[in-house]
Amino acid sequence: MVSVLALGLAAMPGSINVALAASFDCTKAGTPFERAICNNEELSAADDRLAATYETAVGGLSEIARGDVRTGQREWLSYAQRACTRDAKPMVSGEYDERGLTCLVDLFNGRSTVLEQSRMIGGLRFYPMARYEALPDPNEAGNPDSWSPVARHELSWVQLDADEGFAHAFNDIIRDEARLSSPVLSDGIGPDAEDDGSSSDTNNSFAVEGVAGTGRISVKANTYWYGHGAAHGNWGITYRHYLTEQGRFMEARDLFSGDGWEAALLDLAVKAAKAEHGDALMLDDTSSIADVVIAPERWDLPDSYALVIQFQPYEISAYAYGAPQARVRWSDLEPYMVEGSESIRFGF
Structure with missing residues (x-):
């Protein structure tokens, strides 16, 4: 099995045995993270899916875009090793409990969904960018039974892999719009903020909804926020319609x-x-x-x-x-x- 570990960790010195980095051999799995992938059938399947999705995602991209996706994969892998523990640090001993395994499966499948945004749509090649953060929840530190000991924050947005002028403008405006949606991942939370993100989860994505001819790219924004301990999260759906000739989002006066x-x-x-x-x-x-x-x-x-x-x-x-x-x-x-x-x- 060629694992996500091999794909993501090959360029991270000291993070994994060299033999493992070339091809993930489960007989050499040493960390709780590696053993979880090998021993849990659902997680192993999610890992297989992610490895295949990643290889497809980087195929055909320019060198710059491919480098962006590779960097994002390494950053996600670092996040995945921290987000499902109880202290937002990689586990060095022991095994993941049921909560941790469920969390890992969700993270692996979620990353595959992000990478599936790397595709051709309407003659344009898009690829995903993402940021991740895991923070220990101080309010849950003394609760060994907590299902939310770590705050998880995920943000993804699409970019165009093209040299045309409108592509650069599109990339800038979508990146900025995405970052506005996630203060935690855009360094938008100051030291005096009432909510520093350590007691909530967010998962926001800006994905291509459709391409209309050569004049419009529509992006669908899905946002999710969950305050730890709440009965349920809050979520929403909005759209951004980028007009390539005008270099801006569509306004009501355009229709x-x-x-x-x-x-x-x-x-x-x-x-x-x-x-x-x-x-x-x-x-x-x-x-x-x-x-x-x-x-x-x-x-x-x-x-x-x-x-x-x-x-x-x-x-x-x-x-x-x-x-x-x-x-x-x-x-x-x-x-x-x-x-x-x-x-x-x-x-x-």
Whole structure:
């Protein structure tokens, strides 16, 4: 088996036996981390998947992009050896308990999902960048039964592997947007902050949703925050539509104009939500979502027949119902569409 250990640790001097770095031989597994991969069937399968996914992810990339992914893999491996322990340090003895093994499986599969963003979409080659951090939770230090002894923070975003001018601009704006979503991983938390990230988990990703012609790249942002000890986490879905010619994210004025378009869209969105979600809808005061429905970050654009408006958990329904959407037909919006809006929708 060629393990993720061999792929990630080969360039980390002193981190693993040289023989192991060439091909992960389970008869020579010495650390708790290595033994866990060899002895747990589910984790071993996740390791196999990750090794194959990594090899596919770096194939065909430029040398710079390949180096970025390799660096990210080494950083992830360092994180993985710390994130599932009880003190955010690599285990040097003993074995992982059930919580630790479950944590490792989640981390390995999560990393594979990130690497699967390395692909061709619409004639463009994208690849993932990521940052990771594991912090000991001081509030859980004295609890040997805690399921959240370590705060885990993960952030990933896509980049374009191309030399065109718009590629550099896209990479810069997506990187900056991603970092804004994660203060812990962007050095955005100061010493006086109420929450330094040590008692919560975050997992934010910015992945390509679609490419429309040569004019638009749509990115889907998934955010997740869990405060240790809470009944459940909070999550959300938003979008960023990058216009390659303009060099910026799409704004509402790129699609709509004229007096009353905001009120019209709100009215149509409410009607669509009622039709689609029926009794699951919890919306007594429609003014509470007035700003939501007119925000481009809530618009998903792949549907040729309708503008898809994304709501978050709790906004118009119960948390257990998830993040509902409402589809407003483009034909109903025609009176408010600006000239040239089709070029935004279809990317030509």
